[in-house]
Amino acid sequence: MQNNQQKETEKMTDNHILSIKNLYKNYGSTEVLKDINIDIDEGEFLVLVGPSGCGKSTLLNCIAGLEEITSGTIEIAKLDMSSVPPKDRNIAMVFQSYALYPTMNVEKNITFGMKVRGESATAQKAALENVTEILQIGDLLKRKPAQLSGGQRQRVAMGRALVRNPKLFLFDEPLSNLDAKLRVEMRGEIKRLYQKLKTSIVYVTHDQTEAMNLATQLAVMKGGELQQLGPPQEIYDKPNSIFVAGFIGSPAMNFIEGELQIDGKAKFFKTQLNNEEILISIDHYQFESAVSHGQKLTLGIRPEYITGIKPDVDDKMLLSVELIPTLIETNGFDKHVDLKFGDGEIGGRFMPQEQISFNEAHLTHLNFSKISIFDRLSGWRV
Amino acid sequence: MTNLTMTNITVQYSGNKPKKLRFWHKAARYSLYILLILFALFYIMPLFVMVITSLKSLDEIHQGGLLNLPENITFEPWFVAWSSACAGVSCNGLKGFFFNSVLLVVPAVFIATLIGAINGYALMHWRFKGSEIIFALLLFGCFIPFQIVLLPMAILLGKMHLSGSITGLIMVHAIYGIPFTTMFFRNYYMTIPVELVKAAKIDGAGFFRIFFSIFLPLSPPIIVVTIIWEFTNIWNDFLFGISFSAAGTQPITVALNNIVNSTTGVKEYNVDMAAAIIAALPTLLVYIFAGKYFIRGLSAGSVKG
Structure with missing residues (x-):
């Protein structure tokens, strides 16, 4: 079913800027990347995200041609690039450490690639002027990298990528070396630049906020495998595994363990709270695979569906209980509160004006209208 | 401190x-x-x-x-x-031998430094299967005593028709210097981020382009260290000098020995002392003028940015 759909869309659009098929990468006997399949249309901003060691940077290096792949194919702009050297892949890359050439000034850093490729002095000058204007680095041109601040280096590194005018931009954690404030600033700048230039980008980060903010397509990776690929909102709303659900979104999604109860036509999620059995109606939930009575499940609910003010939904989907706050974090526009829930804790988002005190039971509403349900054993969405 | x-x-x-x-x-x-x-x-x-x-x-x-x-x-x-001091049969003083040493040291240091730089760069940033083993073997070369290579080297030089020539001595010293220079440069280049090479590769630069445009301009501190080290070693060498030279191609250390030992009649201590100072002067001068770079080069090395 899914396969057919995929094939159809492929035929219809067929403007993949990047197409990775059955990619494997081994270091000796360790598999670093396992059966990666990604298709990205022209003009998409693909973000590869995952915890450290998930293979996202290796995958980016494979796309760049800086690492050889073990098997599979990589197509960039419909050309098989699997064994083409990096310089002929029509890509440009921005690195985490910026990798500016320390002994060259900004101008030479930017035009070095053009010089190596033997492009004319006039072409170099025109390209330089162009990126200087886009990135507003005119007054930095004669400076050496050591004389630049982190943000300026970042900009120059992007300039070096821009003059290439490539089919595909690759970013390897470009913001991790910046302090928090500058990171947010540069993040906005990258996004603005992307919206302006409408280029295709593959971007690697371990920061899920950055990933959500930037991506038009998000690829969540874990242990060398692609967990889920899709628009960020879709991944946020319908994570296809417990891992993705827990990794994307901050504060993280809450998980409640229980099992499936089928009563005639009605489906319930059965769980325990303070030695009391609770049945949550999940008739509204669209199961994606076959489930059976008694199956061990994990229910995922986002913090914004755990509130102090009663939401306007069907009572069937609502669980209103007194819970004890164990941690209250205020950030001005809302309060993030951890509450004791059975043996564990759940986090909710409360309005700033609500009076919540540590260790004092508070009436809390769990709104189950938008939930994710996973098979507890396999960890996949059901 | x-x-x-x-x-x-x-x-x-x-x-x-x-x-x-x-x-x-x-x-x-x-x-x-x-x-x-x-x-x-x-x-x-x-x-x-x-x-x-x-x-x-x-x-x-x-x-x-x-x-x-x-x-x-x-x-x-x-x-x-x-x-005009007599070394053996000739009585022309040290000057000829001084220039022999210069002719020998300058090319030998240059070759050993250049090859060491390329080796260090390749072994550090263009890893290949067995590159670690090659580096380990090269390091081993640092510990081979001179005496062990004397005979094989003499035979090799003979076969290459370089016996007793300055060219032969240059070759011997350059080869002997490569393990040290490689080690110096490799360790220095270890501090240069790999991403720099990656960026240059994507920019289209090849092995030598990256070396000459990016690595060499970053290398002056370690080049100074290497030059001082090699210059001192080769200038002061006596064993290779006496083993592989002939009359007329001897380096200054060998000539000094001849002057001191071959005087007949009264021993001219004052001439011997002057000759010894002349022979030692270049290495002294190198230390005086480049010594501070030596210390700096040894302690520095990291690349900012």
């Missing part, structure tokens, strides 16, 4: 038993200085004796008084040592 620490400790203690401690501290400090001055005198003594002896006439030397300053300063021994 030590001084600072010692002072700090005293300041801390001075609240409790100031007077007594301060006395002992001072006593320790002064004895330390006295000891250091004695050591310094001990070390400078030979050079001092050499310099004053080289400025005395033979008569004055024969009067005794090794440590006496010269009554009549004469530069005659220096001129003799430079242009």
